[in-house]
Amino acid sequence: MKRVAITDVALAAGVSRSTVSNYLNRPEIVSAGARDRIARAISELGFVPSEAARNISSGDSNTIGYVAFEFTNPFSGVIADAIERRAAETGRTVMIGNSAGSAERQLEYLQLFERKRVAGIIVATVDELEPQLAAMRDRGTASVITGRISGNPQQASVSAADAEGGYLAAQHLLDLGRRRLAFVGGPFSVQQVSERFDGASRAVRAVPDASLTVLRADERTMNAGFAAGVEMATRGDQLPDGVFAVNDLVGLGVVRGLTSFGVDVPRDVAVIGFDGDEIAAVSAIPLSTISTPGEAIGEAAFDMLLQEIDGTAESSATRHRVIPPQLVVRASTAGDAADQGQSAPAERPRSA
Known part of the structure; x- marks a missing residue:
């Protein structure tokens, strides 16, 4: 999964990297013609502007995102704790968002984490997300959903039965x-x-x-x-x-x-x-x-995400796990x- 970098946009638009940077940060100083070419290149390449400048070209990150379903339920905290513990053991950090059962907030956090160029995302789904996650996967952001088993063999998932x-x-x-x-x-x-x-x-x-x-x-x-x-x-x-x-x-x-x-x-x-x-x-x-067991769900989700990030998932069958009640x-x-x-x-x- 290769991320589209700012240099790719510059090459496709026929402008310099600094011109693309100006378009993203100070568009008023870029000519109308260059703005049109850059906008077209961004759309065609699926480029996602990053808020972490050091990751724009490399796409490397030791941070993952977790979108919880609702922290009013202690069960979400158990899952989050397991994810953070596994992250610490592997030298990673976790950014956490709480959708509070809102599909809109869930999508906002997904977009925020992608802009932050996290290495991957674990999301406790509120509703159908496979199309959005597939598009993010094509742009280089791996993901695992929790709470239900995905109907897409390419979308990793872990759930209670x-x-x-x-x-x-x-x-x-x-x-x-x-x-x-x-x-x-x-x-x-x-x-x-x-x-x-x-x-x-x-x-x-x-x-x-x-x-x-x-x-x-x-x-x-x-x-x-x-x-x-x-x-x-x-x-x-x-x-x-x-x-x-x-x-x-x-x-x-x-x-x-x-x-x-x-x-x-x-x-x-x-x-x-x-x-x-x-x-x-x-x-x-x-x-x-x-x-x-929320701990087992969190640990399984984190380990599956690492496989998705590293590209080591052996088959679609290994991308789905059900934790028995x-x-x-x-x-x-x-x-x-x-x-x-x-x-x-x-x-x-x-x-x-």
Whole structure:
């Protein structure tokens, strides 16, 4: 992946390197004809102006970029910590941006990192990014996406098995005899959310007398979970007896909302989350969860990015990795009888 340098633009436009530099920094002193030729050359070559002058010609950098999904979720911090640790071990640094679940901010950070001429980018995707990342790859910036598996064999990706984890969460509730299940999360435009819900739906469809309703919690925060818990406890219709929260923060909020109105967790309502955050294990009612090791995701993403940068990825098959989930049973579903550290290996989802 050869980066287009300022000298390439100068050669294509038939001007000096300093004229291209003036066009980028002081266009008013460049003649109209030269400006037109330089603009055409930049467009045709796909040149990206760099804010790091020392990298304009060489394209060398020991810095990588990481665009996190949302730092309100501790899971993002675990991934970021693993990436930074692996970077330090290999003599690199990390620039971090937080998209906060915004597709616009995500794209802004990608453009910023490319202008900074980072060696490569890890991005926790909010939405479909393959076309933009493919164009960046053609211009010399390698990338790895996290949060879902890419449909493009050339786009490296690492993800938790979200659909499998959703299946495990719902199946755990069903195995406890719960039949009126609720899914709390959103929005479904986020692939991780939709896949977790789809996995839970497959488990529920296999049980004739089971049902699954949805309570939206698009912010995926503890406050959003609390509001959903209060709504369930006070709306007057039949209370669900099992809740699958899209992440642990939402799950903790649901528990707090339910118990604040006298609902017993887990006797009346069993609650399970997703991610495996440490805070879930030490809450007043420890939260059962589907654990997806963020450290393993961060380390795998970093190592895959180095292979993309160095061009050592052996095949398209090595560009995609799925981290299996694990069911962790705690008091929010099993009460005092639960072994607080009990874990069960993840199983492949059965056909619904």
